[in-house]
Ligand SMILES: Nc1ncnc2c1ncn2[C@@H]1O[C@H](COP(=O)(O)OP(=O)(O)OP(=O)(O)O)[C@@H](O)[C@H]1O
């Protein structure tokens with residue numbers, strides 16, 4: 493559980509620069525991600541949203557040629573890119589659900605327990621109850637309760653998306669990064685995930701990338717608007733939608749661009 497006061501930013505990004513090979517993907521990004529609130533990341537396709545959230549827990553460096561060329565990301569005041577920083581610990585504390593989540597080549601139950609076992613968060617005897625708790629949270633339990641030993645690849649795309657969310661939650665992170673978590677879900681499953689985000693907000697800091705403007709309005713308190721690798725505007729979601737400072741932001745939120 494986070495121990496920082498709710499007004500302090502959990503994450504602070506300072507002058508971040510990211511390249512893929514020689515081409516720049518993010519330029520001079522600075523922002524604060526407040527504690528125990530939902531921050532939405534918005535912007536047209538290709539503007540750098542996925543790149544940005546992957547810099548927040550050092551998963552970007554798993555992509556060949558991707559490089560943080562400058563700046564820093566502070567998690568509770570400590571630079572996660574400092575050489576003394578333990579990357580495994582950062583990725584446990586700051587969990588991510590990728591845009592195209594990949595279930596691991598193992599059973600449904602083993603998927604949920606994968607990180608929790610690695611980080612010794614669960615005792616052998618309690619594993620089934622532990623897996624059930626997180627499968628229930630993402631609304632998947634009733635669909636999989638009779639097939640926990642089946643291979644995860646036998647699940648549908650939307651079920652795998654929720655399985656990956658359960659796997660991340662089971663790691664007991666303090667920050668959850670979600671890259672379009674509802675992209676493969678029907679309206680009922682989307683509603684369940686939005687309700688879950690509302691519940692999680694009490695205890696976790698959440699960053700959600702979404703293309704869905706009404707979803708951003710429903711679930712987030714703060715919003716970041718990216719355009720062409722730059723952070724154009726940041727502020728309370730209501731202000732970004734109703735009274736943006738930048739004309740590009742207005743054009744985006746009213747559907748004229750992107
Ligand atoms: N592995 C990669 N190698 C080279 N360039 C990349 C790579 N991944 C992303 N890019 C480029 O970096 C820019 C930002 O990509 P990113 O995936 O962050 O965009 P996005 O805002 O998440 O887009 P979308 O809404 O389509 O998911 C794009 O121009 C993209 O083509």
Ligand SMILES: [Mg+2]
Pocket residue numbers: 541542543591671
């Ligand atoms: Mg993306």
